[in-house]
Amino acid sequence: MLICLIRTVILYMLLICVIRLMGKRQLGEMEPSEFVVALLISDLASVPMQDLGIPLLYGVIPILTVLGLELLLSILTFHSIFLRKLFCGKPVILIEKGKILPDRLRETRITPDELTEQLREKGVVDLTTVRYAILETNGQISVLVDPAAQPVTAKHCGIDTTPLELPVTLISCGKVMKENLKLSGRSEQWLQDLLKHEQCTTRDILLLTVEPSGTLYLIKSRETT
Amino acid sequence: MKQLTFCLLLLASLLLFCIGAMTYVTDGILMTEQHLLTALEQYDRGRYLEAQTSVEAAAACWNRYESAFCMLLRHSEIDHAGEEFSKLLAYVSSDDQDDFRSSGASLLSDLAHIREMEQPTLSNIF
Numbered sequence: 193m194l195i196c197l198i199r200t201v202i203l204y205m206l207l208i209c210v211i212r213l214m215g216k217r218q219l220g221e222m223e224p225s226e227f228v229v230a231l232l233i234s235d236l237a238s239v240p241m242q243d244l245g246i247p248l249l250y251g252v253i254p255i256l257t258v259l260g261l262e263l264l265l266s267i268l269t270f271h272s273i274f275l276r277k278l279f280c281g282k283p284v285i286l287i288e289k290g291k292i293l294p295d296r297l298r299e300t301r302i303t304p305d306e307l308t309e310q311l312r313e314k315g316v317v318d319l320t321t322v323r324y325a326i327l328e329t330n331g332q333i334s335v336l337v338d339p340a341a342q343p344v345t346a347k348h349c350g351i352d353t354t355p356l357e358l359p360v361t362l363i364s365c366g367k368v369m370k371e372n373l374k375l376s377g378r379s380e381q382w383l384q385d386l387l388k389h390e391q392c393t394t395r396d397i398l399l400l401t402v403e404p405s406g407t408l409y410l411i412k413s414r415e416t417t
Numbered sequence: 418m419k420q421l422t423f424c425l426l427l428l429a430s431l432l433l434f435c436i437g438a439m440t441y442v443t444d445g446i447l448m449t450e451q452h453l454l455t456a457l458e459q460y461d462r463g464r465y466l467e468a469q470t471s472v473e474a475a476a477a478c479w480n481r482y483e484s485a486f487c488m489l490l491r492h493s494e495i496d497h498a499g500e501e502f503s504k505l506l507a508y509v510s511s512d513d514q515d516d517f518r519s520s521g522a523s524l525l526s527d528l529a530h531i532r533e534m535e536q537p538t539l540s541n542i543f
Contacts (some may be wrong), residue, residue, distance in 0.1 A: 193442075193489055194537045202542070229426055245492040250437075263424035403502040 193253060200254040202271050204228060223280050223330055225269075229262050232380060266388035280329045287325035290338070300327055304342060359409065365412065376402050428434045438489050441536045445482035446532040449475050450525060460509070469509045478504050490531060498527050 207228040222230065233255060240251035269276040279300045286296050286307060297304065307325065318320055321341035326334045336341045360376040361369055362383065373383065387393060392412060402407045456471030479502060486495050499525040508517035534541060 194535065195432060195440040196433045197538055197540050198542050201456065245491070247488050249488055250491075253431060253435065254495065256427065260424045260428040261422060264428065267421050267424065 193249065195251050195252055197257055200257040201261065202272070204232065205257055208265075209230065212279070212281065214379075225262055225265050225279060229258055229319040244358055256358040282400065283329060284327045284333075285324060286327055286333065287319065287322045289324075290322055292319070306335070354405075357399040358405040359403045359407075361399065361401050363394055363397045365399075366397060368394055436447050439537070441482075442489055442535045443532055445478070445486065449478045449482070450528050450532075452478055453525055453528070454523060455507070457518070457525075458516060460514075460521075465509070465512065472505055472509045473541065476506060481510065490535075494527075494531050494534075498524065501527060 198251050208224055211224040211227055218415055223339075233334075236251055236254045236258070240246045240248050243336050250376070258386065265275075265279060284296055285301070286293060286302065292304065292307065298308065308319070311317075311319070311325065314335045316335055318341070322335055322372060323338045324334075324336040326336075328334055360372045362373055362376065365368065368383065370380075373380065383394075386408075387397075390410065396412050396414070397410065398413045399409070399411045403409075439453065452471050452475035456468045456475060457516045459465075459471055460468035479498070482497060483499070501520060505524055508520055
């Protein structure tokens with residue numbers, strides 16, 4: 193059992209090193225340590241699950257060890273910049289002021305094709321409009337477009353807009369969300385009056401939301417004739 | 418701080434549990450081995466009845482620990498040792514000397530193997 197724990201610690205550290213050395217492009221949307229945990233947990237659980245000859249503890253101990261190590265690592269990286277750089281790496285600038293930095297591409301092993309593909313995915317076609325393209329520690333590329341090439345916004349035009357506020361769901365799948373009703377400053381009586389006006393019961397409603405402005409959005413489960 | 422304490426406690430309790438499990442397995446197997454060694458010695462001296470009692474004591478000791486071993490060790494190892502115990506008990510009562518000795522030696526080596534497998538040595542870890 194102790195061997196199991198020691199092996200888990202060694203493999204966990206080894207996998208983090210390997211993932212870090214493989215570079216950010218392998219990661220997807222996770223930090224290296226998160227990626228390692230995702231990689232390990234499923235396998236650790238499946239082995240004792242399938243093989244009845246292996247005690248359950250052979251799965252439980254490594255999973256709890258990985259959990260403990262992941263928590264410890266995330267706490268340490270939160271408090272120490274050095275450890276954060278060591279385990280998570282640091283963002284790498286790939287494009288600066290419209291110019292691709294070939295050394296950085298070589299260093300991160302990202303081909304120009306992959307870079308342009310990522311830019312296209314973000315709606316950028318003209319490379320010269322990119323102020324910065326940054327390869328983040330989770331493998332994603334953030335693109336900061338030159339302000340001159342950004343779409344015109346209401347702010348640019350000096351148009352006053354009302355601040356965006358979230359609509360509140362009052363009825364979902366025929367169930368009244370009483371907390372939300374209170375949150376929106378409406379009473380149950382108000383809801384009953386509304387239902388009376390719509391000639392339906394709560395059960396007939398699939399979704400009812402109300403915006404802070406008072407606009408209602410109502411969808412019935414079935415259209416009544 | 419709470420989270421750090423939690424994860425350090427978790428890791429420490431896992432470590433303690435594993436050390437405890439290793440000690441438990443080692444103690445249980447050493448005790449069984451001791452009874453078996455005594456049985457083999459007695460058998461070599463021709464004290465068959467005493468040898469039989471010692472084998473039975475070893476089997477009883479093994480049975481006492483077996484259910485806990487099932488949670489801590491691979492079942493194939495426990496099943497194999499269990500089979501060897503059954504054979505040994507049969508041989509000791511049938512006065513089959515060669516089979517008793519070879520079965521006893523085989524069981525001792527199996528038990529030693531299980532015990533050594535639990536030790537945190539470099540060869541076991543890697």
